[in-house]
Amino acid sequence: MRLGEVLRARDPFSLAAMAPIVTIGGSLVVALALAHGEIDADTAFDITHLDELWQAERWGEDKLALEARAVRKRDFMAAAQLLSLL
Numbered sequence: 001m002r003l004g005e006v007l008r009a010r011d012p013f014s015l016a017a018m019a020p021i022v023t024i025g026g027s028l029v030v031a032l033a034l035a036h037g038e039i040d041a042d043t044a045f046d047i048t049h050l051d052e053l054w055q056a057e058r059w060g061e062d063k064l065a066l067e068a069r070a071v072r073k074r075d076f077m078a079a080a081q082l083l084s085l086l
Contacts, residue, residue: 006032017083024048024076034080041080045073 007015014035021031025048034044046053049069056065 003028010035011086014083014086017079017086020075020079021083024072024079035083041077041084044080045076 010018018031018035021034021044022028025031025044027048030039030044030048033039034041039047049072052065052069056062
């Protein structure tokens with residue numbers, strides 16, 4: 001199935017729930033994997049922040065970066081929860 005067909009098959013509410021996931025994570029593919037139950041929300045968030053997590057592991061955490069990531073994760077998880085309820 002082509003990407004356009006996959007998106008057209010989704011209802012407007014699930015597309016609206018996926019919007020912040022795509023925006024925060026930067027990946028439509030990860031959002032679709034989450035929507036189809038192929039991955040869980042924590043894994044989806046970590047996948048989309050892999051470079052940031054690697055940098056933090058290599059060089060150490062930055063307080064402001066931690067706070068910003070926590071806010072993004074909160075919003076990402078809220079959108080993922082809404083998506084799971086649809």
